[in-house]
Amino acid sequence: METSVIGYPRVGALRELKFATENYLKNHLTKERLQSTGLKLREAHWKTQQSNGVDFITSNDFSFYDNMLDTAVLLNVVPERYRKLGLDILDEYFAMARGYQGEKGDVKALAMKKWFNTNYHYMVPEMEDETKITLAGTKPFDEYLEAKKIGIETKPSIIGPFTFLKLTKFSGQKEERDFISDIIQAYVDIIQKFEQLGTKWIQFEEPALVMDIYEDDKKLVEKLYRPMLSTKGKLKVLLQTYFGDLRDCYREVTDLPFDGIGLDFVEGNKSLNLIKKLGFPKDKKLFVGIVNGKNIWRNNYATTVKIVKELAEHCEKLVLSTACSLLHVPYTLKNENKLLKAHKKYFAFADEKITELSQLKIVLSSKDPTLSDEYKKNIELFSQKRAGQNSTVQSVVSTLHEQDFVRHPNFEKREKIQKSTFDLPLLPTTTIGSLPQTTEVKENRSKFKKGKISFEQYTQFNKEKIAEWVSIQEKIGLDVLVHGEFERNDMVEYFGENLDGFLFTENAWVQSYGTRCVKPPIIWGDISRSKPITVNYSVYAQSLTKKALKGMLTGPVTILNWSFPREDISLKDCAFQISLAIKAEVLDLEANGIRIIQIDEAALREKLPLRQSDWHSEYLDWAIPAFRLVHSSVKPDTQIHTHMCYSEFKDIIKNIDAMDADVITFEAARSDLSIVDVLKESGFKTEVGPGVYDIHSPRIPAVEEIKEALEKILTKIPLEKLWVNPDCGLKTRGENETIPSLENLVAAAQKLRERVPV
Ligand SMILES: CN1c2c(nc(N)[nH]c2=O)NC[C@@H]1CNc1ccc(C(=O)N[C@@H](CCC(=O)N[C@@H](CCC(=O)N[C@@H](CCC(=O)O)C(=O)O)C(=O)O)C(=O)O)cc1
Numbered sequence: 136m137e138t139s140v141i142g143y144p145r146v147g148a149l150r151e152l153k154f155a156t157e158n159y160l161k162n163h164l165t166k167e168r169l170q171s172t173g174l175k176l177r178e179a180h181w182k183t184q185q186s187n188g189v190d191f192i193t194s195n196d197f198s199f200y201d202n203m204l205d206t207a208v209l210l211n212v213v214p215e216r217y218r219k220l221g222l223d224i225l226d227e228y229f230a231m232a233r234g235y236q237g238e239k240g241d242v243k244a245l246a247m248k249k250w251f252n253t254n255y256h257y258m259v260p261e262m263e264d265e266t267k268i269t270l271a272g273t274k275p276f277d278e279y280l281e282a283k284k285i286g287i288e289t290k291p292s293i294i295g296p297f298t299f300l301k302l303t304k305f306s307g308q309k310e311e312r313d314f315i316s317d318i319i320q321a322y323v324d325i326i327q328k329f330e331q332l333g334t335k336w337i338q339f340e341e342p343a344l345v346m347d348i349y350e351d352d353k354k355l356v357e358k359l360y361r362p363m364l365s366t367k368g369k370l371k372v373l374l375q376t377y378f379g380d381l382r383d384c385y386r387e388v389t390d391l392p393f394d395g396i397g398l399d400f401v402e403g404n405k406s407l408n409l410i411k412k413l414g415f416p417k418d419k420k421l422f423v424g425i426v427n428g429k430n431i432w433r434n435n436y437a438t439t440v441k442i443v444k445e446l447a448e449h450c451e452k453l454v455l456s457t458a459c460s461l462l463h464v465p466y467t468l469k470n471e472n473k474l475l476k477a478h479k480k481y482f483a484f485a486d487e488k489i490t491e492l493s494q495l496k497i498v499l500s501s502k503d504p505t506l507s508d509e510y511k512k513n514i515e516l517f518s519q520k521r522a523g524q525n526s527t528v529q530s531v532v533s534t535l536h537e538q539d540f541v542r543h544p545n546f547e548k549r550e551k552i553q554k555s556t557f558d559l560p561l562l563p564t565t566t567i568g569s570l571p572q573t574t575e576v577k578e579n580r581s582k583f584k585k586g587k588i589s590f591e592q593y594t595q596f597n598k599e600k601i602a603e604w605v606s607i608q609e610k611i612g613l614d615v616l617v618h619g620e621f622e623r624n625d626m627v628e629y630f631g632e633n634l635d636g637f638l639f640t641e642n643a644w645v646q647s648y649g650t651r652c653v654k655p656p657i658i659w660g661d662i663s664r665s666k667p668i669t670v671n672y673s674v675y676a677q678s679l680t681k682k683a684l685k686g687m688l689t690g691p692v693t694i695l696n697w698s699f700p701r702e703d704i705s706l707k708d709c710a711f712q713i714s715l716a717i718k719a720e721v722l723d724l725e726a727n728g729i730r731i732i733q734i735d736e737a738a739l740r741e742k743l744p745l746r747q748s749d750w751h752s753e754y755l756d757w758a759i760p761a762f763r764l765v766h767s768s769v770k771p772d773t774q775i776h777t778h779m780c781y782s783e784f785k786d787i788i789k790n791i792d793a794m795d796a797d798v799i800t801f802e803a804a805r806s807d808l809s810i811v812d813v814l815k816e817s818g819f820k821t822e823v824g825p826g827v828y829d830i831h832s833p834r835i836p837a838v839e840e841i842k843e844a845l846e847k848i849l850t851k852i853p854l855e856k857l858w859v860n861p862d863c864g865l866k867t868r869g870e871n872e873t874i875p876s877l878e879n880l881v882a883a884a885q886k887l888r889e890r891v892p893v
């Protein structure tokens with residue numbers, strides 16, 4: 136039996152690529168040094184997989200920013216505004232990713248969106264009417280040859296044409312169908328080029344096939360792949376799907392002349408049944424996605440062996456594979472010195488997952504898999520009961536009542552009460568919470584963690600920073616202030632560190648977008664709060680100003696979705712446990728005089744099933760209540776805000792309104808304010824702050840630009856419902872970018888207020 140890895144992480148076990156790229160972007164590192172860091176990482180990654188006996192090692196899974204962006208550049212899908220800058224290829228690439236403001240021009244970045252149901256974000260390709268799709272790059276070929284040079288035959292991976300088209304934005308009059316013949320030709324050229332290079336296998340990634348697929352899409356798949364596959368000669372083609380199953384198009388896909396098809400048996404609930412019911416073509420290899428690429432718990436060998444045995448009855452050629460790219464898990468447990476052995480043995484990061492693949496290969500190749508040592512050890516591990524139970528929390532969750540999820544009085548009454556309590560101007564200005572995490576802010580935390588400074592010194596620094604920024608915010612003229620989140624490494628990891636039931640890591644970084652990474656905490660046991668978490672800093676910050684200052688919390692669904700969740704209890708129960716802990720924090724903030732509390736639910740959509748038919752039964756029916764439970768007991772004049780970013784909101788907008796917050800801020804500028812139409816059409820009741828500028832770009836938005844955005848929004852949203860704020864938190868920005876941007880935001884709001892008759 137062979138093994139395959141769909142993709143390997145790329146940022147470096149110690150985030151080498153992040154630091155090199157950020158230094159290059161600050162002009163602290165040459166292009167050559169950046170390129171050589173990339174090459175070293177690629178080689179190391181291939182060798183790790185080779186030494187673990189992986190048979191299908193992927194190339195072109197590396198990227199300096201994002202694979203979707205790489206594919207766009209490869210296919211010549213580069214909007215004219217970036218070409219016009221006249222930059223070299225790499226800098227043009229970064230301009231698309233981050234925007235550009237300099238001597239050559241001023242352009243915004245491409246839109247950024249969540250990659251299916253993960254916390255990874257991709258750059259949205261933009262097709263203009265003038266775009267001519269053609270094979271315009273050499274990256275996949277170059278990287279294939281690099282691996283070959285060191286003696287490793289890889290399967291190059293490229294986002295497939297179906298997924299590429301489905302995730303692309305068409306900015307002109309032309310539509311998807313106008314680009315089909317060109318995209319086919321470009322992919323034919325890719326196939327032929329690999330054929331010439333003597334490549335054995337190529338992988339097309341098509342996660343969009345696990346979404347709801349209708350007749351038109353099935354026809355499109357056929358239209359794209361038939362001609363592509365007719366030119367493949369000796370080259371073998373693997374169609375790799377992940378994040379779900381192919382229930383809508385299984386027959387059509389298996390009828391196409393692929394040489395291998397990769398299916399997901401972790402998230403693909405129906406994959407096994409599809410094969411049992413409809414069979415699997417004898418001439419194709421089935422790549423069995425069985426090692427979870429998104430969570431860090433060890434693979435259960437008994438379950439895997441059972442599934443593989445069942446599959447073997449229907450398929451002749453099986454290849455064991457990861458269920459998706461390992462991009463979504465950290466590199467290795469080897470760099471975790473603080474996790475106890477007793478905990479570590481339950482986990483598998485990317486490298487340990489590769490070891491699991493090689494163990495499973497041996498286990499499954501033996502006559503009786505159940506007799507092998509590795510199998511027995513694994514059975515033993517899964518038979519042990521883990522510590523970490525909290526019966527009080529379990530019993531509170533089990534006795535929750537309908538009324539626990541309802542806030543009184545209703546929204547309309549609260550809105551009136553709050554308008555008079557807060558007496559804010561029209562178009563109140565605010566920010567999303569975090570303020571620049573400068574080198575000093577990070578150093579302060581790092582010194583405290585290493586024991587170089589005391590808790591008092593650490594806290595004192597944060598308080599000084601808060602005081603400095605309360606004063607800056609007042610000077611800028613913002614109406615509702617924030618304390619700045621200087622004490623937080625991350626909005627989820629921080630709460631994980633302060634709640635019972637979580638474990639944390641030292642180096643378990645996972646890429647979220649571009650050079651930015653997160654260290655998701657691990658949910659080990661039942662979750663509870665033993666002490667107030669944010670009250671001291673919030674109360675201190677509020678004491679410095681007469682203006683309202685928002686208490687800042689992360690919501691239960693987001694804490695759950697951006698952690699590595701347990702697999703032994705339901706997500707619903709786990710979410711409710713977190714709700715109760717955050718609810719206690721909300722009530723403490725309120726009791727200590729904090730009158731506006733923001734409960735971020737940036738990841739609300741993340742675990743929403745990719746298929747609409749599964750939404751309610753599997754997710755929304757507990758995710759929305761989980762949020763309502765957190766704020767249902769606050770007073771009518773306590774204003775509850777929430778915030779969301781980088782997701783598709785359109786189809787769940789009514790559910791978002793049903794969260795029953797008083798105000799919601801959305802990321803919008805990065806996706807062309809498309810949310811505004813949705814808000815209007817849905818009759819959204821909650822007050823809203825669609826972000827008026829993109830915070831992931833170093834660009835400083837001009838007053839006029841923000842004013843225009845606001846004017847556009849005001850054609851759809853009533854003036855008295857509108858808040859003015861950036862897209863998301865400002866932690867990734869420098870102070871020199873943040874202050875002028877916020878000054879311009881306040882000036883834009885001011886100009887519009889002046890036009891309103893009193
Ligand atoms: C808002 N978003 C978030 C998402 N997911 C989260 N879990 N959190 C989010 O805020 N998803 C959607 C969006 C966009 N995604 C992100 C993700 C990550 C960042 C980000 O800025 N990440 C930082 C790391 C943050 C952190 O944990 N910092 C730690 C450690 C800092 C560190 O590296 N220290 C080094 C020194 C290096 C240096 O830079 O000086 C050391 O100690 O050796 C901390 O501050 O303690 C990143 O840099 O990637 C933003 C948006």
Ligand SMILES: N[C@@H](CCS)C(=O)O
Nearest residue numbers: 567568569735737864
């Ligand atoms: N309060 C958080 C939300 C990010 S989604 C922040 O401002 O960083």
Ligand SMILES: [Zn+2]
Nearest residue numbers: 737780863864
């Ligand atoms: Zn956000």
